[in-house]
Amino acid sequence: xxxxxxxxxxxxxxxxxxxxYHAGDIGTEDALNLFDELIQVAGPSSxxxxxxxxxxxxxxxxxxxxxxxxxxxxxxxxxxxVTYGILVDCCCRAGRLDLGHAAMGHVIKLGFTAEAIVNFSxxxxxxxxxxxxxxxxxxxxxxxxxxxxxxxIFSYNILFKGLCNEKRSQEALELIQIMVEDGGCCxxxxxxxxxxxxxxxxxxxVDQAYRLFSEMLRQGVSPNIVTCNSIISGMCKLHAMDKAExxxxxxxxxxxxxxxxxxxxxxxxxxxxxQCEEVDRVFKEMxxxxxxxxxxxxxxxxxxLCKNGRCTEARKIFDSMISLG
DNA sequence: CTAGGGTTAG
Numbered sequence: 001x002x003x004x005x006x007x008x009x010x011x012x013x014x015x016x017x018x019x020x021y022h023a024g025d026i027g028t029e030d031a032l033n034l035f036d037e038l039i040q041v042a043g044p045s046s047x048x049x050x051x052x053x054x055x056x057x058x059x060x061x062x063x064x065x066x067x068x069x070x071x072x073x074x075x076x077x078x079x080x081x082v083t084y085g086i087l088v089d090c091c092c093r094a095g096r097l098d099l100g101h102a103a104m105g106h107v108i109k110l111g112f113t114a115e116a117i118v119n120f121s122x123x124x125x126x127x128x129x130x131x132x133x134x135x136x137x138x139x140x141x142x143x144x145x146x147x148x149x150x151x152x153i154f155s156y157n158i159l160f161k162g163l164c165n166e167k168r169s170q171e172a173l174e175l176i177q178i179m180v181e182d183g184g185c186c187x188x189x190x191x192x193x194x195x196x197x198x199x200x201x202x203x204x205x206v207d208q209a210y211r212l213f214s215e216m217l218r219q220g221v222s223p224n225i226v227t228c229n230s231i232i233s234g235m236c237k238l239h240a241m242d243k244a245e246x247x248x249x250x251x252x253x254x255x256x257x258x259x260x261x262x263x264x265x266x267x268x269x270x271x272x273x274x275q276c277e278e279v280d281r282v283f284k285e286m287x288x289x290x291x292x293x294x295x296x297x298x299x300x301x302x303x304x305l306c307k308n309g310r311c312t313e314a315r316k317i318f319d320s321m322i323s324l325g
Numbered sequence: 326c327t328a329g330g331g332t333t334a335g
Binding site: 160264 | 327
């Protein structure tokens with residue numbers, strides 16, 4: 001019998017699993033049943049179908065994903081690097097960073113490291129979540145290169161998020177400068193800048209945040225609606241309304257249409273400064289850009305009115321909301 | 326088949 005002979009049953013099952021996975025048509029229960037079925041007849045060709053099933057189960061219940069992996073390990077199906085990637089993610093999300101490290105140990109032993117960039121990302125994210133970003137930085141800057149695994153922008157962006165979460169946005173700024181000056185393949189992108197600008201604003205550094213936003217534009221990195229809303233919201237919370245308006249203007253210049261979140265942030269900011277004329281101006285501007293207030297916008301408005309002895313006006317808005325549905 | 330950022334209130 002040819003070694004490349006794959007039993008028909010197995011092949012049909014594998015093909016069926018992959019097709020259903022790509023159609024988004026496998027729930028956790030289905031995946032468990034299919035796994036039981038497949039594992040009976042599984043061979044080396046089954047690993048991709050197994051990866052699909054592990055992904056489904058693991059994203060719903062990481063601990064169950066780990067136990068399925070252990071069942072795979074007892075068969076004659078050698079896991080791929082990707083299988084280990086799914087495993088690392090399951091371990092980390094199950095709160096078992098120790099097992100995540102152990103799984104990476106297997107990846108290293110099996111010589112998968114050069115292609116294990118995503119596996120490292122899962123681990124880095126979990127390490128940063130434990131506020132051990134310095135350790136994550138050591139992995140990115142020293143350990144990964146030692147294993148010929150070249151860190152990419154994802155690796156760095158995980159570090160940036162970790163630094164900002166630890167209120168170390170100054171170090172994040174320095175790292176951005178190093179990446180820009182290096183001019184290599186790993187330049188800061190929209191996620192990098194958005195993350196660090198957000199971190200600076202959460203530390204109250206309006207001027208630095210605004211400077212970094214300008215730097216981002218100068219570097220030719222385009223913001224998106226999500227980026228802008230984050231910046232505008234942060235600036236409004238710090239009562240830097242002039243800066244928030246400048247960012248709004250930059251949005252309009254770049255044909256990024258403000259949405260209800262953008263305007264609601266501005267309205268909240270102006271109310272908190274007691275600048276009702278500005279609030280009125282924003283309310284008038286919204287429909288001109290095709291944006292309607294939502295329940296949050298009205299709640300902010302009613303909150304302000306009630307706290308300033310204008311309950312009758314608030315009541316009118318409340319009633320109008322009902323008639324607006 | 327596995328990876329990164331964010332937003333409006335109370």
